[in-house]
Structure formats: C-alpha cells, structure tokens
Amino acid sequence: MTNLTGAFTADNLSYLFGGFMTTIGVSLFSIVISLVVGSIIGILLFEKIPYFSSLLGTLNNIVRNLPLLLIIFFSYFAFPELGIRLPVFWSTVCALSFFEASMIAEIVRGGLKAVDVGQFEGAASVGMTRAQALWHIVLxxxxxxxxxxxxxxxxxxxxxxxxxxxxxxxxxTYRGQMVYAQDSRYIVPILLLLTFGYFLFNHALSKLADYCQKRLA
Incomplete structure (x- = not known):
C-alpha cells in the first residue's frame, strides 16, 4: 500500500523542492553554455575551414557517440587526477555542456546548410563580408x-x-530516491511527484519555444 501522508510531509516536500531547484540550476547553466559552445562549433563545421573543420568534426562525432554517463563519471572522477577539482554541481554542468554542445553543433550546422546559399551571394552584392552575412542574415x-x-x-x-x-x-532524482528509501510505501507517490516535476519544467521549455517561434515567424 502506498503512503501519501508519510511521503508528502512538509520536510520531505521541502527536501524535494531543494532537489528540484538543483535540477533547474544545472539545466539552465548547461543550456546556456551548450548553446553558446555548440553554436560556435556548428558554425566552424559549416565554414569548412581546411583541415581544422575536418578534425573538429571528427572529435565532435567521437563525443556524440560516447555514453553521457561515462562523460559525467570522467568529469567527476578523472578530473581530480588531472589536478582539476570541481564540486559535483559544476562537474555535472561541465559534462552535460560538453556532451550537449556536440549535439547542438550538428543541429546548428544542419540549420545553416538549410539556408539558401543565395543569401550569402545577395549579401556580398551589397558589400557585406561573409562574417557579416552570417551574423545578420543567415544565422x-x-x-x-x-x-x-x-x-x-x-x-x-x-x-x-x-x-x-x-x-x-x-x-x-537523487533526493526522491533518498525519500522513498525511508519506506517502500513512498515509492509510487514520490515517483509520480518526480514525474510531475520534470514534466512541468520541460513543458515550460516547450511553451517558451512556441512563443519564440511565433515571434520570429
């Protein structure tokens, strides 16, 4: 039998809320960093700089085909062996940003390729450099x-x-595990609450995307 009363005490809810804020914090930092780094990598791949873009593309493909959990373990356990010590929060941000930037780079490269090449030619005809055309028109x-x-x-x-x-x-997720470790009757209500928490944040991202798309249309 589930135990809603015991699972949803004020202390447990406060504890879980702290975990939710940590999830949001890690996500937001990782989103910003991966978008910036991934965009830069995507542009460099699109520009096809001799030798450099080919090497960068190879490295990017290697990262994309690694398990994310391996990258997380590397950032937390291997970095200290290399003299880089980061708190678990920032180790996670580094790992997620590194992995997601490689994914976003491919999206950016594909998006740039989807823009008609005539946009560059038109920009050049009015005296714009390729960099200016990329920044003001194509991107x-x-x-x-x-x-x-x-x-x-x-x-x-x-x-x-x-x-x-x-x-x-x-x-x-971790705090949810800690809560239902107290009593197996907490498993169902806590997992349902975790489901709602992740859905809430991701649904907000989806709505933000819809809003941005309408504004840019």
Missing part, C-alpha cells in the same frame, strides 16, 4: 528553422540531469 534564418530540434535536445538535457545522481548530485 537568424537558420535559428528560426532550428528551434524545434534545439528545444527537443534541450529537453533531453533536462532529463539527462537525472544521470548525475550516479555521482551523488543532490538533484530531484
């Missing part, structure tokens, strides 16, 4: 096309934060 059009896949990838990022419970990040 805005590309991002408008990229909003759905980008949001889908960022939602995956939010869900992937739960993997960091493996390095004892006190996020929503």
């Amino acid at each position: 805005p059009q590309a991002y408008q096309k990229m909003i759905p896949p980008l949001i889908s990838q960022l939602i995956s990022l939010v869900k992937d934060t739960s993997l960091a419970s493996g390095i004892v990040l006190a996020d929503l």
